[in-house]
Amino acid sequence: MEIAQGHRTVEIRCLSKAVLNSKTAIISGVKLEQDEKSIEREREPQENPYVAKFLAFFESVGKPRIERSVSEYPKKRSLEIDFKELEEFDYELADELLDNPDYLLEAARTAIQSVEVPALEIESFAPHIRFHNIPKDREILVRNIGSEYLNKLISVEGAVSQITDALPKLKIATWQCRRCGNTYKTPQEGQELKQPAFCECRHRDFTLVQNQSEFVDYQKIKIQEPLEKLKGNEQASNLDVYLGDDLVHKVSAGNTVRFVGILRLSPAQGKKIVFGRFLEVLHVEETQREFEEVEVLPEEEKEIRKLSKDPKIYEMLIGSIAPAIYGHESVKESIVLQLFGGVKKELPGNQTIRGNVHILLVGDPGTGKSQILQATNSIAPKSIYTAGRTTSGVGLTAAAVKDDFGEGGWTLKAGALVLASGGLCMADELDKMNNDDRVALHEAMEQGMVSVAKAGIVTRFKSDTSILAAANPKFSRFDPYTPFISQIELPPTLISRFDLFYMIRDVLDRTKDEQISSHILKTHRLGEMISQYSKKGKKMKKTEEEALKKIATPEIDADMLRKYISYARQTVSPILSMEATQAINDFYLELRDMGRDEGSYAATHRQLEGLVRLSEASARVRLSDVVEPQDAARAIRLVRSSLKDMVTDPETGKIDYDIIATGQTHTQITNMKKILGIVKSKAADVDMVPLQEVLEEAKTEGIDEDKARDIIDKLEKKGEIYKPRHGFLKPTHRS
Structure with a gap:
């Protein structure tokens, strides 16, 4: 009875713990939803103060370019903008883009949706906004790229030394709950896979639905400093560079290329505190090599x-x-x-x-x-x-x-x-x-x-x-x-x-x-x-x-x-x-x-x-x-x-x-032909040709004994003649 009661006590305790965990999960879920809503509120377009500035920039400077880009979309999915134009329009906005590129590029992508252009039969217009020609002080040598440039916009030039095939990279993942079947779409950023924290049914067991997810092309390359910039016996530094979507296959190994991008941290291996680095590319320009x-x-x-x-x-x-x-x-x-x-x-x-x-x-x-x-x-x-x-x-x-x-x-x-x-x-x-x-x-x-x-x-x-x-x-x-x-x-x-x-x-x-x-x-x-x-x-x-x-x-x-x-x-x-x-x-x-x-x-x-x-x-x-x-x-x-x-x-x-x-002088070739001709002509009458007779006849052709012996050795090495016994020669082919 005591054992039964003991079991019952354990069961009650387990049940209580499960209920407590369930409540905690519900509370966590509510908190998670609240956090997500707050994050969404923070990211709402009207709350980004730079959206209006980019909208004014696009309306005043880039509208013809945007109209052309709309007509070519989605075949051409990039809108290239000279950084100097943005700097002339609003230097504060340009400076902020260098230091906080993620936030401002998001504002630029939002603003471009509001630009009024002639209506075309396209469902959505979401081009990649690619800035180039950034200031000289942001053109950094590979060896000088330090932690102060993390999440900043920089320009790097290097020779492409290694390149992968184009691979599919997850852009928007569609997740399905294994318990209830609900599906969720999660945008993927960075290099780590992101999935929903909880389902509405309060479970977190998800599977990726590949045929409903969105992928983009992705290519990883390694660049090294241009040889022209090395001094003395300096060793060339290397940097990993990631290209996405329409930038894939834009470069080849051996090309010297200028990249504009955002410096990122790559995940540390294990529990190490030292991280790798890579450049997430916004713009590619092949320089004159x-x-x-x-x-x-x-x-x-x-x-x-x-x-x-x-x-x-x-x-x-x-x-x-x-x-x-x-x-x-x-x-x-x-x-x-x-x-x-x-x-x-x-x-x-x-x-x-x-x-x-x-x-x-x-x-x-x-x-x-x-x-x-x-x-x-x-x-x-x-x-x-x-x-x-x-x-x-x-x-x-x-x-x-x-x-x-x-x-x-x-x-x-x-x-x-x-x-x-x-x-x-x-x-x-x-x-x-x-x-x-x-x-x-x-x-x-x-x-x-x-x-x-x-x-x-x-x-x-x-x-x-x-x-x-x-x-x-x-x-x-x-x-x-x-x-x-x-x-x-x-x-x-x-x-x-x-x-x-x-x-x-x-x-x-x-x-x-x-x-x-x-x-x-x-x-x-x-x-x-x-x-x-x-x-x-x-x-x-x-x-x-x-x-x-x-x-x-x-x-x-x-x-x-x-x-x-x-x-x-x-x-x-x-x-x-x-x-x-x-x-x-x-x-x-x-x-x-x-x-x-x-x-x-x-x-x-x-x-x-x-x-x-x-x-x-x-x-x-x-x-x-x-x-x-x-x-x-x-x-x-x-x-x-x-x-x-x-x-x-x-x-x-x-x-x-x-x-x-040919590796031989014309005289040597002629003399070799003469010696071989002598051996073959004499072999027509006898089975084995005496070496001394060949040397004597060669002398009448203007070839002294030392040269004749040297030529005979070469002919033997080439397989044209052979020595069946000491002091005699025989051609390999009689014709």
């Missing part, structure tokens, strides 16, 4: 034009490229033309001809190749420096990455060639890069595109990038009696894509050694003086300052040079004159005739196009709209020097482009 960051003021434009008229401008520019490195004038002159670049042509039928100039430096160790690359990297308005051993193929082009960034899916991350599009990519120690990774360069160098087919994603990235590469000989130093191509670990197909290639030799010349030694020692001494004087607070003497200026100071200041290059590339697109065209044509035909006489190729169409690009770059240096004969002469001189260095047959002393195209 080629040196757009370099602003040229009117007085600087005058100085640039003055420099372009100087008859010694080319010498001044050459003296501004790595002045601490002695000599290499032809290489520096070529780099100058590479920085200015040729004209990219866009022809009918989506055909393009690249304007980028590619240069390859191959030299003995310690000749200053890496220093030249680093110096150019510091001068170029937009550039990326990579090194062979630490660079992979996906690092150059694009990588497919699977992580939480892409909501668990695969995303593409842009590589160096894509991020440097419109600028330069320095590829040091190119010969040390894996051959599979180097293959990625082929399409980028010739077509200016990078094709990617990874993880089910098939796309193309723009990589309008000039490449300045450096490599070492296979056995550290050059052998002057061996063709260039056999001394470097690079495939002929890749080398042929370079417009200019230079052999930088360490020549044993006492006079030259003395000049180099004197230059290096003076540079070091002046560097020591600068370091010591700065630590002790001393000032340099005038004679010492003049010596420093003469030895290590660039002819043109680095900042001015960047602006000069940027200005020329943005404003000058020269056209070939008839005289320049004839000069280039004559030189090209001269090279072809030279090869025709020898039965080889001294030039291909790639050299012809390279001559045009270099001539255009030379004209850009002078800010000239016409490519004149002097520009063609400069290009011809550099190409002739390059070909003489790299593709001269050491046996004949003549230019032979077959060295690049």
Whole structure:
């Protein structure tokens, strides 16, 4: 009985507790309804003091634009407004928009509903109001975005490095009570899912009704600071950016884009007190990717034009490229033309001809190749420096990455060639890069595109990038009696894509050694003086300052040079004159005739196009709209020097482009054919051909024994002949 009573007591207590909880729930529900009503009252349009101001703004300034937007709605769902217009109308309203964007954008959306426009057959007009061109003090570098900008309107510029597919994002959720079947619509804001607190039946068990909910497209991208804004060895900062609705698919990986949006907090993971951040975008504007960051003021434009008229401008520019490195004038002159670049042509039928100039430096160790690359990297308005051993193929082009960034899916991350599009990519120690990774360069160098087919994603990235590469000989130093191509670990197909290639030799010349030694020692001494004087607070003497200026100071200041290059590339697109065209044509035909006489190729169409690009770059240096004969002469001189260095047959002393195209000189190919012909002709009479007989007959053909033995080894490696036994040869195929 006591146990029963005990049970009954427990039941009564449980019942009382349930009743109490029920009452609490009812009270909470009433309180919740009251809170919701109070919130609704607070958000009623007439209580927002900024609605009337925005209504006056739309009526006075934006009405024609709104009428046009209504006629295009809902196909075009955005109304773009220049912030300057709002600032001129009411600067207080504009300032408040920067600091309290959520509240004021809500007022703007409410106000636009009240604008009287011609009636059209649309059920509702609710465009996205997108402000752009906000003040300079709100254009924030990614690295400088701090907590003081949370929930504020800011502008950020960056290069798109990673991008997801378009995904559906819940805009208005329809919830259904599992108990009574009532449905509720809940607007979704932020990144966390919101559902009703209680149903009318006082239960909180809801399910999402997807087919009655509203979704919008959503895309998440990652941007990094533009390379132009980095100084020295600074690491680029990153920021996640969220695009919604009609902003989706507006950008591509590798593009440099300016975003206007509201900085938000992303939910902290677990119970951590450190939050992430992201930018909720209101407006997207793709900026000009080629040196757009370099602003040229009117007085600087005058100085640039003055420099372009100087008859010694080319010498001044050459003296501004790595002045601490002695000599290499032809290489520096070529780099100058590479920085200015040729004209990219866009022809009918989506055909393009690249304007980028590619240069390859191959030299003995310690000749200053890496220093030249680093110096150019510091001068170029937009550039990326990579090194062979630490660079992979996906690092150059694009990588497919699977992580939480892409909501668990695969995303593409842009590589160096894509991020440097419109600028330069320095590829040091190119010969040390894996051959599979180097293959990625082929399409980028010739077509200016990078094709990617990874993880089910098939796309193309723009990589309008000039490449300045450096490599070492296979056995550290050059052998002057061996063709260039056999001394470097690079495939002929890749080398042929370079417009200019230079052999930088360490020549044993006492006079030259003395000049180099004197230059290096003076540079070091002046560097020591600068370091010591700065630590002790001393000032340099005038004679010492003049010596420093003469030895290590660039002819043109680095900042001015960047602006000069940027200005020329943005404003000058020269056209070939008839005289320049004839000069280039004559030189090209001269090279072809030279090869025709020898039965080889001294030039291909790639050299012809390279001559045009270099001539255009030379004209850009002078800010000239016409490519004149002097520009063609400069290009011809550099190409002739390059070909003489790299593709001269050491046996004949003549230019032979077959060295690049096939990896062997025309003489070597001819001799191989002769040896193979001897073996095959003798094999018609005997089963096995004595090696000594082949060597003796080769000698009558003008091939000495050492060369003949070397050719036989090559033929054996190629599988054309084999040795059935020692001292005998046999062709693989008798025909």
